[in-house]
Amino acid sequence: MSPATRRRLRATAAGPFDLSASDPDYLSRVDREITAYVERVTHRCTPTPESTTELARHLATACDGGKRLRPIxxxxxxxxxxGSDADAPVLLGAAFEMLHSALLIHDDVIDQDDLRRGQPNIRATYRDRLVRQGTAEATAAHAGDAVAIVAGDVLLTGSVRLAARAAARSTQPDLVDDCFEEAVVASAAGELEDVLLACRxxxxxxxxxxxxxxxxxxxxxxxxxxxxxxxxxxxxxxxxxxxxxxxxxxxxxxxxxxxxxxxxxxxxxxxxxxxxxxxxxxxxxxxxxxxxxxxxxxxxxxxxxxxxxxxxxxxxxxxxxxxxxxxxxxxxxxxxxxxxxxxxxxxxxxxxxxxxxxxxxxxxxxxxx
CATH class of the missing domain: 1.10.600.10 (Farnesyl Diphosphate Synthase)
Structure with a gap:
């Protein structure tokens, strides 16, 4: 790293990624968009099983916290x-953050990890509860993974919806849509490579x-x-x-x-x-x-x-x-x-x-x- 870069990167900061947007209410509005989508999950099917209502609560937890780097x-x-539209970047920022949460949930299944941000993740939460209720460990583990896959799919769907709403407010919606689609496909391609390379x-x-x-x-x-x-x-x-x-x-x-x-x-x-x-x-x-x-x-x-x-x-x-x-x-x-x-x-x-x-x-x- 060059001396000039070291000087520029040495400034004191409050903490890693403790950044703020130019609009002081921007990240709060991003969070509200994510919360609104998760709350709508329980109203998108009739009848609404209690399991769906419970899943929505876990989705809210999965989306909570994090650095919010992508919206920034x-x-x-x-x-x-x-850009001057007050709503378009909020929708797009929420789309990328929700995509991130979806990919983390799926990644935990692929990696068989139990913790996310220091807490039991969705797959571990459901698995452990089923084991306590007497379900065989292998069956409970499979069910926990299945729930996590469903949860990630729901958030992935929401991210695409939010990105499309943002793109519709642009003068070049197809380019914005294409960019978001490329991000999803690239991430899937990289995850696929990661899985297969580990089997080399x-x-x-x-x-x-x-x-x-x-x-x-x-x-x-x-x-x-x-x-x-x-x-x-x-x-x-x-x-x-x-x-x-x-x-x-x-x-x-x-x-x-x-x-x-x-x-x-x-x-x-x-x-x-x-x-x-x-x-x-x-x-x-x-x-x-x-x-x-x-x-x-x-x-x-x-x-x-x-x-x-x-x-x-x-x-x-x-x-x-x-x-x-x-x-x-x-x-x-x-x-x-x-x-x-x-x-x-x-x-x-x-x-x-x-x-x-x-x-x-x-x-x-x-x-x-």
Whole structure:
């Protein structure tokens, strides 16, 4: 990372991603849109089973909290390109946040994780309750996963509806719709790659670039790139202008995911709200493990034994640190932030949009959860 970037990213902040939108009521309005959709779930079918009413309560919990980063990116891009509609960025920001919640619910099923933001997630909540009621553990686990899939589907449907309502308020609705659709499909493609790459033979390790390509699709596209592009398009920006903004977001998004990989391997569960052993126990493909194996091919056997339950996860963490994989991964994240800041400096006029993006880049590297 260049000295100039280090100086720009050193400013004191209240906390990771403790950012505000230019409209002080913006994030509250985003939350109200999400809440309104979840409340409507119980009125969309007749008769309404008690199970649907209960699911709506769990959906509200799943959507609560979080950094609200995606709506902030939408609003920064929308206002940065001169958007003036009070409602359009609220709808689009809520759409991306609801998409995020849906994908997290599905991701917990895929990864077989039980915690989200430090609390039992939907799959674990239903599974554990059924076990307490006397249901066989295997049946309860299957039911918990099934409920979570249904829950994610409901939120995914709502996100598409909100995005379409936002697009309808734009002068180029098809471009906004296309951008949101691309985000959904890219995330699915990245998740598919993640699942299948984890099943690769132990003797065919992946390069860090292969992992980055997967993570670019899975996370960076819908979390950073698409919210910025869609917000710009919503305001009337040209596709080329939106693409330039998305290129900045893609770099920050990759850096964000690399830091997430580091937290998923070396983080404190009390801070991250997610078990620190889960990625290693699942044999999850990350930039950290790819860097480690590239430097020491013998690490692949250790990781495989951890996945098989023959070695504790702490052994893999120690081996990864020995290779310097953690330092290399963080260095790559810092370089990506450096590139994003340089693009912002060269392509964006000084103002709230540019300063918000630079601040987000800084906090990507600072975050602990």
């Amino acid at each position: 990116l939408v609003e920064a891009a929308y206002r940065g390109f001169g 033979p132990a003797d065919s390790p992946l390069t860090p670039q292969q992992v980055l390509d997967m993570e670019s699709l899975k996370t960076a596209a819908y979390s950073f790139d698409a919210p910025l592009r869609a917000g710009a398009l919503l305001a009337g920006a040209s596709p080329d202008e939106a693409a330039g903004l998305g290129a900045i977001g893609r770099r920050f998004g990759l850096a964000y995911q690399i830091v997430d990989d580091l937290l998923g391997t070396f983080g404190d569960t009390a801070r991250t709200g997610k078990p620190s052993d889960s990625d290693l126990l699942e044999g999850k493909v990350t930039v950290v493990t790819a860097f480690g194996i590239a430097r020491d091919p013998g690490l692949a056997a250790i990781l495989e034994k951890v996945r098989a339950g023959l070695l504790p996860a702490a052994t893999a963490r120690a081996a990864l640190r020995h290779t310097g994989a953690d330092r290399h991964a963080y260095g790559l994240a810092a370089d990506l932030v450096d590139e994003g800041v340089s693009l912002a400096d060269s392509q964006l006029p000084a103002g709230p949009m540019a300063s918000t993006l630079v601040e987000i880049g800084r906090r990507v590297l600072d975050r602990e959860a």
